[in-house]
Amino acid sequence: MSRASEKAYDTIREMIISGELAPGDSLGEEALAELCQVSRTPVREALRRLEAEMLIHRTDTKRTYVADWSLDDIADVFELRAMLEGHAASRAAERIDDETLSDLRACNARIGAAVQSSPPDTERFLEGNRDFHALILETAASRRLTGLLGALIEQPVIWRTAHHYGMDELRRSHQEHEELLAAFARRDPAWAQSIMAGHIRRAFHAYADAHRGLVAIDGARRNRAKRAKKA
Amino acid sequence: MSRASEKAYDTIREMIISGELAPGDSLGEEALAELCQVSRTPVREALRRLEAEMLIHRTDTKRTYVADWSLDDIADVFELRAMLEGHAASRAAERIDDETLSDLRACNARIGAAVQSSPPDTERFLEGNRDFHALILETAASRRLTGLLGALIEQPVIWRTAHHYGMDELRRSHQEHEELLAAFARRDPAWAQSIMAGHIRRAFHAYADAHRGLVAIDGARRNRAKRAKKA
DNA sequence: CTACGCAATTTTGTATACAATAGGATGCGT
DNA sequence: ACGCATCCTATTGTATACAAAATTGCGTAG
Incomplete structure (x- = not known):
């Protein structure tokens, strides 16, 4: 565009992700x-x-509001991602060439470096x-x-949580990527698919575990925003 | 909207589906x-x-053209549909209540009636x-x-072919729906998923079998359109 | 006091005018 | 004659003005 x-x-988008615009807020075109x-x-x-x-x-009357995400919605997204990215891994395993494989290895090496630096470089990890x-x-x-995946991966809740990954989560991700590389090296679609699906599902549970804490943080942020509005 | x-x-959309606008045709905003x-x-x-x-x-330079669908693209769509609709069937089997189940039965009964009337009522079948x-x-x-599925099922190639289904294809579809109903009645997600995935994949092969014939028809239609343009 | 309806205001949808940009054609230089 | 540069045209992107629709608030009647 x-x-x-x-x-x-x-x-x-940034305002929604950062929470500056809270779920349920009305979005007038002129104001935006x-x-x-x-x-x-x-x-x-x-x-x-x-x-x-x-x-x-958007309501039936064409008015727009910031979407509200229930935990069920988020579970949905991860479930669909697990399925679709698993499928992607399967197809990739059938089609990958040696050059791409080594690119992928290099990429995961960078991830490993980001994880092992102290403190872990979360930005570089995410990148x-x-x-x-x-x-x-x-x-x-x-x-x-x-x-289809583009519509799923660009999700705010996910980016908001990724920063809260602990050292162990990061290491685990790196390790799972290594397994994925092994599956690719063997050109084993079913294996690749299994690893990828598990990788995503684990990420979901990491998210869900952190969720209760985040809800509290979220609540605090919204209260702050509310107070700001009053003033 | x-x-x-x-x-x-x-x-x-209608012009694209009908073939009045052929793949590769340029679409100027003003003309449209x-x-x-x-x-x-x-x-x-x-x-x-x-x-x-x-x-x-849309090209990188913001110019728009009617999309070109290779057989691979179409195979892609069916593959994704098989996966996603299979997933939908699985979830439905976990959640369905008796009322919805009987609605579904009634719906398939209508399909059965459309198939058995002579000649088969393709419109009613599709509906x-x-x-x-x-x-x-x-x-x-x-x-x-x-x-996600909304983006996949609204596809022109699929509607263009559905009309070419033979009597046996229609009967087979109806039969597979019955099996699906059995799986729903037992609340068996894995069974429902298997049936649904097979159902879609069979539809793809029916399409692929008819494809060569359709390409010929398509070619004729385009030639006709081309002649019309000349005049 | 409540409920219904109408009108005023706000908000969204559409058209048009204007600006920026990409493509193509023409002409000049080598 | 071929290639490159520049200008012109055609097409897309943006802003604004206007029209339609919806919500809110007020007034009135039951």
């Missing part, structure tokens, strides 16, 4: 346009994209993780699959 | 606006939707089939899953 449109999308310093036209385009990604919700999964998805070579 | 936006979407009798604004919205559904394709699958999807109760 082009400049203004992208700007609106990024701005609104002013916030983003663009006109309503690109705002509308941004809202359509965000709606497709289910970050926002490597994104690259790793993206490369597998690309190797799976299915435009539809890429499209 | 509202009136003009919907009109543009329907018009363009005139065709649809609306301004460029709703046309742009329609194009975004069609892009999300992968009916059209019942849509309802049947939609009801299962609804019972699966996953908004994300519904969203």
Whole structure:
């Protein structure tokens, strides 16, 4: 997308992810346009994209609100991701060439380095993780699959939690990636699929474990926002 | 969506599905606006939707063309549908109540009637089939899953072929639905999933078998369109 | 006091005008 | 004659003005 449109999308998205806009908040096009310093036209385009990604919700009367995510919704996303990324891993195992395999190895090596540095470099971990999964998805070579997963991986709740991973979680991820590489090296689709599905499901449980704590943090943040509004 | 936006979407979509716009054709916003009798604004919205559904394709330079579907692409769609609708069936089997079950039975009874009438009532079959699958999807109760499948089932190639189903294909579909109902009655998720995945995969092979013939028909239609353009 | 309905205001949808950008054509230089 | 640069045209992106629709609030009647 082009400049203004992208700007609106990024701005609104960031505000939702950061919690500046809380679930249930009403989103008027004009107000958003002013916030983003663009006109309503690109705002509308941004809202359509965000709606497709289910970050926002539109009532039958065309009014838009920040979407509310229940734990069930989040479980849904992880379940679908496990299935689709598992499928991607399977297809990748059938199609991968030696060059891509070594790229993938290099990528996971970077992840390992980020994990072992002290303190662990979470940013670099996340960056490597994104690259790793993206490369597998690309190797799976299915435009539809890429499209469907795109709608799932761009999710705020996931990014909000990733920063709370502990050292052990990070190490475990790195280890699972190594297993995945072994499966790819053997060109074993079923194995790759199993590892990947497990990898995602484990991530979900890590999330769910941390959830109660996060809810508390979330509550505090929202209260803060509420107080700010009053003033 | 509202009136003009919907009109543009329907018009363009219909032209693509009918083949009036052939794969690779360039789509200028202004030209489309005139065709649809609306301004460029709703046309742009329609194009975004069609892009999300992968009916059209946008180059890096923002120019839009009618998407080209290879057999691989189509195989992709069916593969993903098999996976996702299988998952939907599994979830539905866990959640279905007696009332929905009998609704589903009634729906398949209508399908059976459409198949057994002579000649088979393909329209009614397709309508019942849509309802049947939609009801299962609804019972699966996953908004994300519904969203993802929505992007897959609204595909032109599939509707274009459905009309070519033979009597035996229709009967087979009806029979597979019956098996699905049995799995639902027993609340057996794995069974339901297996039947559904097989159901979709069989449909793909029926499509692929008919494909060569369809390519010929397609070619004829395009030639006709080309001649029409010359005149 | 409540409930219903109408009107005023806010909000979204559509059209059009204007700006930016990509593609193509033409002409000049080698 | 071939290639490159520049200008012109065509197409897309953005802003704004206007129209339609919806919600809210007020007034009135039961």
